[in-house]
Amino acid sequence: MTAKLKISGARIFDGNSFHDDAVLLIEAGQVKGIAPKSAEHDGAATIDASGLLLVPGFVDLQVNGGGGVLFNEQPTVEGIRQICAAHARFGTTALLPTLVTDARDVTSAAIAAGAAAKVAEVPGFLGLHLEGPHLSVARKGAHDPSLIRAMDDDDLKELLACMRAIGCLMVTLAPENVTKAQVKALADTGVIVSLGHSDASFETACAYAQAGVRTVTHLFNAMSGLGHREPGVVGAALASGPLHVSIIADGFHVDPAVMGIAIRGKQGPGRIFLVTDAMSTIGTDLTDICLNGREIRRKDGRLTLANGTLAGADIDMLSSFRFAHETLGLSMEEALRMASAYPADAMGLSSRKGRLLPGTDADFLLLTPELHLQSTWIAGREIFQAGEN
Known part of the structure; x- marks a missing residue:
């Protein structure tokens, strides 16, 4: 997986509030930021998460x-x-x-x-x-x-x-x-x-x-x-x-x-x-x-x-x-x-875990609107996808 990712199409919860019409930018396993959907992220692979919820792991x-x-x-x-x-x-x-x-x-x-x-x-x-x-x-x-x-x-x-x-x-x-x-x-x-x-x-x-x-x-x-x-x-x-x-x-x-x-x-x-x-x-x-x-x-x-x-x-x-x-x-x-x-x-780990803010670990979930798990990501890497063994 590339060191840079751009997750688009999802409604994003950063741990504090929801963001609509935005993308999650990931670099080297950490959150780079949440930006408008038109944001560029040079060299990043784009993941289409349209219709899903993106929330902290x-x-x-x-x-x-x-x-x-x-x-x-x-x-x-x-x-x-x-x-x-x-x-x-x-x-x-x-x-x-x-x-x-x-x-x-x-x-x-x-x-x-x-x-x-x-x-x-x-x-x-x-x-x-x-x-x-x-x-x-x-x-x-x-x-x-x-x-x-x-x-x-x-x-x-x-x-x-x-x-x-x-x-x-x-x-x-x-x-x-x-x-x-x-x-x-x-x-x-x-x-x-x-x-x-x-x-x-x-x-x-x-x-x-x-x-x-x-x-x-x-x-x-x-x-x-x-x-x-x-x-x-x-x-x-x-x-x-x-x-x-x-x-x-x-x-x-x-x-x-x-x-x-x-x-x-x-x-x-x-x-x-x-x-x-x-x-x-x-x-x-x-x-x-x-x-x-x-x-x-x-x-x-x-x-x-x-x-x-x-x-x-x-x-x-x-x-x-x-x-x-x-x-x-x-x-x-x-x-x-x-x-x-x-x-x-x-645990005193608010700067690393539990939120999707700049500098935190890119640990997140993609959920369906019915709150079923679509996929699990740790440090910007997908480690589980529903339907896979």
């Missing part, structure tokens, strides 16, 4: 698996490659392969795989999300309680080394098993520290936000709830302006009415953004999968352990975006921002 910060691969079960470069490829078929152009609480050797293997994936420039690989093992047993969700533990000095050193090697790392942890000093040490090096799987009080959650917590993992799920006398982690997530907050929009993890209340009630500038929490089922017809030796059953859009506990989600980002737009009634622009711009902001 989705950014998913919590992806446990896809395409038949669960990161915990295959913590390798090839595993990461397959997960990224599976989600590209649903519009995700940047993601964090996410490791659910596991043994030390599995965590170390996942970190090594992430470092190798960065060197290999795996399309769609953004960095890693380590969800645990430093969580609260009381709010374990589907995490194996026998593997949950306090963060020690070796853990901290490994996380700091991971950040140096990969440059993009999110860690979900709970105050019950991590100190504020450890949070500060992580945040000071650029690690995105997320509060989740915690029974902490409102006061404690706010104190940890002051120490360096930047985001909250899957709002409402596996955390102390919003009470009228004790606001809990949910209250801290909504009331603390700087916190960015993820939510799973599948209709099972959180009731749509509650999602709407939270979105309307979130104090800014931090915003609520979409994550899939997707498992290996995405893009497959699998009916049963395995995590930490435990069976997870897939039925009617839900993934559950034998006891009925939700265990990740069976949803992709395109479906999550549609849910936000069609079921929650959000404008198309806001639903798109929740799937692209806001997660990029949460």
Whole structure:
């Protein structure tokens, strides 16, 4: 593919607003700009996207698996490659392969795989999300309680080394098993520290936000709830302006009415953004999968352990975006921002991802007017087209 591209004919959403009668100019894998349709772009190949919507690629910060691969079960470069490829078929152009609480050797293997994936420039690989093992047993969700533990000095050193090697790392942890000093040490090096799987009080959650917590993992799920006398982690997530907050929009993890209340009630500038929490089922017809030796059953859009506990989600980002737009009634622009711009902001990557502004990566989607995916592009290169195997 040529280093210069001109995408014409589409209605373009740059992450802030729509542009009609315009073209997207791409050079060396980055957005050169959005210009009038008559604009020249010397030496550029022209792609006719007439009748389509051109929008920023989705950014998913919590992806446990896809395409038949669960990161915990295959913590390798090839595993990461397959997960990224599976989600590209649903519009995700940047993601964090996410490791659910596991043994030390599995965590170390996942970190090594992430470092190798960065060197290999795996399309769609953004960095890693380590969800645990430093969580609260009381709010374990589907995490194996026998593997949950306090963060020690070796853990901290490994996380700091991971950040140096990969440059993009999110860690979900709970105050019950991590100190504020450890949070500060992580945040000071650029690690995105997320509060989740915690029974902490409102006061404690706010104190940890002051120490360096930047985001909250899957709002409402596996955390102390919003009470009228004790606001809990949910209250801290909504009331603390700087916190960015993820939510799973599948209709099972959180009731749509509650999602709407939270979105309307979130104090800014931090915003609520979409994550899939997707498992290996995405893009497959699998009916049963395995995590930490435990069976997870897939039925009617839900993934559950034998006891009925939700265990990740069976949803992709395109479906999550549609849910936000069609079921929650959000404008198309806001639903798109929740799937692209806001997660990029949460990671401190607004200058690179989630928008189609000059200098950002040319990661974008072509959608039909009915919001079906026509093609997925990463760094100005088409990596998936509907109808192709």
